[in-house]
Amino acid sequence: xxxxxxxxxxxxxxxxxxxxxxxxxxxxxxxxxQAEMEQDFLEDTSRDRLPCRLVxxxxxxxxxxxxxxxxxxxxxxxxxxLGDCLSLSPIEVTALGRNWFGRA
Numbered sequence: 741x742x743x744x745x746x747x748x749x750x751x752x753x754x755x756x757x758x759x760x761x762x763x764x765x766x767x768x769x770x771x772x773x774q775a776e777m778e779q780d781f782l783e784d785t786s787r788d789r790l791p792c793r794l795v796x797x798x799x800x801x802x803x804x805x806x807x808x809x810x811x812x813x814x815x816x817x818x819x820x821x822l823g824d825c826l827s828l829s830p831i832e833v834t835a836l837g838r839n840w841f842g843r844a
Contacts, residue, residue: 742803747793748785753802754778757795757826764826790820796827803828 747753758777762769769777784793784807791809795802804827810820 741799743797744794745797746785746787747781747795747805748787750795751782751785753795754781756802757781757805760826760828761824793824 747757755774755778758774758781762772762774762777772780781793784791786792791807793805793807796804796806805824806822806826807824808820808822815821
């Protein structure tokens with residue numbers, strides 16, 4: 741079963757998320773330290789303001805993350821925006837997408 745929660749409720753996932761982001765987007769985060777990455781995730785731990793990061797779990801294992809944030813530089817008319825969508829396996833993408841965005 742997939743469960744969605746606020747990152748604020750699962751700060752223990754931050755080191756793993758930082759490691760996963762560095763592996764996935766290594767060129768973008770090449771100059772970031774692990775501590776800088778973790779601090780960046782800490783800034784997304786809110787429940788009542790943007791940015792607000794969610795984490796997904798499948799059978800109590802970290803399965804992915806997504807963020808809701810204000811800035812949208814590509815299409816400023818669409819505010820807020822979703823970003824940083826990361827799923828740990830291609831099989832999970834469809835199931836996570838349904839949970840992030842509602843059932844199709």
